[in-house]
Amino acid sequence: MEFVTxxxxxxxxxxxxxxxxxxxxxxxxxxxxxxxxxxxLVHQSYAAGINFFDVAxxxxxxxxxxxxxLHGIRSNVFLASKTSSLxxxxxxxxxxxxxxxxxxxxxxxxxxxxxxEVPGLNCSDEGxxxxxxxxxxxxxxxxxxxxxxxxTALEAVKSGLYETVQFPFNMLTEAGVLDIVKLCxxxxxGCIAMQPxxxxxxxxxxxxxxxxxxxxxxxPVWGVHTQNELDQLLYFNSHPPVIDEKxxxxxxxxxxxxx
Numbered sequence: 001m002e003f004v005t006x007x008x009x010x011x012x013x014x015x016x017x018x019x020x021x022x023x024x025x026x027x028x029x030x031x032x033x034x035x036x037x038x039x040x041l042v043h044q045s046y047a048a049g050i051n052f053f054d055v056a057x058x059x060x061x062x063x064x065x066x067x068x069x070l071h072g073i074r075s076n077v078f079l080a081s082k083t084s085s086l087x088x089x090x091x092x093x094x095x096x097x098x099x100x101x102x103x104x105x106x107x108x109x110x111x112x113x114x115x116x117e118v119p120g121l122n123c124s125d126e127g128x129x130x131x132x133x134x135x136x137x138x139x140x141x142x143x144x145x146x147x148x149x150x151x152t153a154l155e156a157v158k159s160g161l162y163e164t165v166q167f168p169f170n171m172l173t174e175a176g177v178l179d180i181v182k183l184c185x186x187x188x189x190g191c192i193a194m195q196p197x198x199x200x201x202x203x204x205x206x207x208x209x210x211x212x213x214x215x216x217x218x219x220p221v222w223g224v225h226t227q228n229e230l231d232q233l234l235y236f237n238s239h240p241p242v243i244d245e246k247x248x249x250x251x252x253x254x255x256x257x258x259x
Contacts, residue, residue, distance in 0.1 A: 001049025001237065004219060007190030008163045009142045011078050011108060013052035015219055016237045017192070018045050020055035022223035023062040035065060041224050042069035046077065048234045054166075054192070054221045055102075056082035056113070056146075057094045063101035071103070080109035082146050086119055088130040095134060110140035111166060115149040120161045128161065144190065150177055157183045164190030169218065171211040171251050172198045172258055185217045196220040201258065205232045207250055210241030 002015045022028070023038050031037040042053070053070065055062050063081065070077060079102060083094035091112075098107065112119055112131060120128030131143045144164030145156040153167035157180060165184065169177055170193065184191035193212060202208050209232075212220045224230045241247060 003051075004217065006052075006109075006142075006164055006192075006219065007184070008188050009109070009190060011052075011142065011190075013078055013219060014050045015213075016050055016233060017052040017054055017219050017221045018042065018050050019194075019221040019223035020053055020062045020066040021059055022225050023055075023065045024059060025223075025225045027225040035068060038065045039069040041227070041230055042066065043073075044230060045224070045234070046073055048237070051077045052080070052219065053077055054080040054109075056084075057098050057101075058082070058084060058113075060097070060101055063098060067101060067103040074104060078108040079104060080111060080144075081107050082111040082113050084113040086112070086114065086127040088126050091127060091130045091134070095139060099139075106139060106141060108141045109144055109164060110134065110142070111144040111146040111164070113146045115147050115152055118145065118152060118156045118159055118161065121155065121159045144192070146192075146194065148194075150174075150180060154180050154183070157187055157189050160187065160189075162189065164192055166192035166194050166221070168195040168198070169193035169212070169220075170196050170198045170202065170208060172202065172255060181215055181218060191215075191218050193218050193220040196222055202254070204254065205229065206236055206241050207247075207254060209233065209236040210243060210247060211251055213240050214243055 003012050006013050028034050055066050081098045083091050085091045134140045142163045145162045146166040147153050153165050156162050156165045
């Protein structure tokens with residue numbers, strides 16, 4: 001397993017991260033025992049070296065299932081969650097609920113979800129101050145921003161207010177998104193890629209994995225739906241695809257198909 005320091009944080013995380021947002025997906029819900037399946041997926045990931053697990057308050061069942069699966073190994077991994085609230089009271093409510101659901105006293109990376117503006121820069125200064133106070137109190141270790149809006153992500157990186165920024169990045173995103181990735185590296189901001197399979201649009205895991213693996217500062221959060229998906233991710237983590245002209249041609253073929 002390869003590891004990378006996540007921006008200005010002191011978190012040495014696996015370059016392959018486990019996205020817990022899919023732990024309530026139809027594939028898992030249809031399993032004979034969803035809880036057992038989640039535990040098996042998480043434990044297999046942990047055994048393979050994955051130490052970074054990301055979830056959100058908007059998925060309380062996923063938080064609970066992830067907590068059960070991490071029982072006994074919580075102290076050995078880095079746990080990230082998110083709030084979509086921009087008010088101090090809303091953030092406090094969300095962090096309290098997440099701590100309870102995740103069965104933990106602290107969250108290693110707490111991210112505010114915002115698509116329109118950057119809290120602390122253009123809006124909700126009080127909300128940003130609340131995030132800082134949670135960090136000062138030791139309730140969260142680091143703060144980040146998660147957004148589906150690339151312009152918001154760019155502004156967040158430029159602002160220097162957040163230690164990490166999470167945004168959609170995959171081989172179908174527009175070329176300009178690479179500017180955000182490069183700026184993250186320049187500003188020592190942790191770069192977390194959400195939707196590495198473009199929300200399920202992409203099915204070719206070798207291509208998707210290889211594309212993202214080119215960028216050493218990028219930590220993709222892979223939402224795991226099935227055992228087969230996890231097996232592929234772990235295989236290509238140990239055997240990264242060769243990035244050559246043939247690989248690039250295959251990427252372009254997929255881009256042309258969807259465009």
